[in-house]
Amino acid sequence: xxxxxxxxxxxxxxxxxxxxxxxxxxxxxxxxxxxxxxxxxxxxxxxxxxxxxxxxxxxxxxxxxxxxxxxxxxxxxxxxxxxxxxxxxxxxxxxxxxxxxxxxxxxxxxxxxxxxxxxxxxxxxxxxxxxxxxxxxxxxxxxxxxxxxxxxxxxxxxxxxxxxxxxxxxxxxxxxxxxxxxxxxxxxxxxxxxxxxxxxxxxxxxxxxxxxxxxxxxxxxxxxxxxxxxxxxxxxxxxxx
Ligand SMILES: NC(=O)c1ccc[n+]([C@@H]2O[C@H](COP(=O)([O-])OP(=O)(O)OC[C@H]3O[C@@H](n4cnc5c(N)ncnc54)[C@H](OP(=O)(O)O)[C@@H]3O)[C@@H](O)[C@H]2O)c1
Numbered sequence: 227x228x229x230x231x232x233x234x235x236x237x238x239x240x241x242x243x244x245x246x247x248x249x250x251x252x253x254x255x256x257x258x259x260x261x262x263x264x265x266x267x268x269x270x271x272x273x274x275x276x277x278x279x280x281x282x283x284x285x286x287x288x289x290x291x292x293x294x295x296x297x298x299x300x301x302x303x304x305x306x307x308x309x310x311x312x313x314x315x316x317x318x319x320x321x322x323x324x325x326x327x328x329x330x331x332x333x334x335x336x337x338x339x340x341x342x343x344x345x346x347x348x349x350x351x352x353x354x355x356x357x358x359x360x361x362x363x364x365x366x367x368x369x370x371x372x373x374x375x376x377x378x379x380x381x382x383x384x385x386x387x388x389x390x391x392x393x394x395x396x397x398x399x400x401x402x403x404x405x406x407x408x409x410x411x412x413x414x415x416x417x418x419x420x421x422x423x424x425x426x427x428x429x430x431x432x433x434x435x436x437x438x439x440x441x442x443x444x445x446x447x448x449x450x451x452x453x454x455x456x457x458x459x460x461x462x463x464x465x466x467x
Contacts, residue, residue, distance in 0.1 A: 232255065235311055259280045262286075281298065331377045366461045394455065431462030
């Protein structure tokens with residue numbers, strides 16, 4: 227293995243993914259920025275960082291997830307860290323069962339669960355060579371009866387159990403962990419003002435999170451050489467409420 231370590235962060239043209247890319251780049255990683263739609267923003271971010279590559283790919287489509295991993299390895303010659311961050315949701319009150327249609331379930335599970343799975347599967351042979359690690363972005367909704375919709379919360383619960391199952395299956399070469407953010411200020415949560423107020427009033431840290439808070443936790447897991455199968459809460463203590 228030659229050169230600096232390489233990190234691929236899915237869904238990194240904005241929000242949490244962008245903060246992770248910036249943090250890992252600042253810590254000496256070569257980085258791969260990805261998005262499905264916001265090509266201009268992804269390109270600009272990659273151009274602003276040293277040793278960065280932008281790859282457009284919808285990780286919900288298997289061939290595109292495979293192409294993304296292949297592009298990273300072709301360009302940099304190795305892969306050390308995969309951050310599964312790309313995800314989607316719909317805001318549906320949990321009581322509105324009819325609102326969570328089978329189509330919406332499929333859309334959310336396809337990207338959040340199967341997209342995460344197929345990107346990880348594509349990355350595993352390369353992570354095995356480098357002794358690398360996977361970090362997936364779950365949510366406080368993955369373990370609490372909370373979140374923007376039931377399909378979203380279930381998708382994050384699946385990511386957390388996938389993390390444990392893969393950690394058991396892929397050790398000792400590859401570590402697999404997850405972070406579970408609470409409410410984080412990103413374009414995604416701009417309209418979640420009611421939840422933000424609740425968090426400011428009652429979570430132990432008395433503030434909503436910033437993308438950088440999640441990026442610090444991801445970076446910590448990259449260096450956590452004896453940690454695998456863990457889900458780290460990054461929610462200012464909101465899971466205690
Ligand atoms: N913000 C929060 O409060 C919060 C809390 C808990 C967990 N999370 C999780 O954190 C992750 C990022 O959320 P965020 O708040 O940072 O959202 P965001 O700012 O909207 O960023 C989402 C990123 O994912 C990309 N993306 C969407 N669909 C994609 C696909 N099919 N393939 C590749 N990239 C795709 C988006 O770009 P394009 O749409 O242009 O492709 C964008 O770069 C999600 O997994 C979310 O569930 C967020």
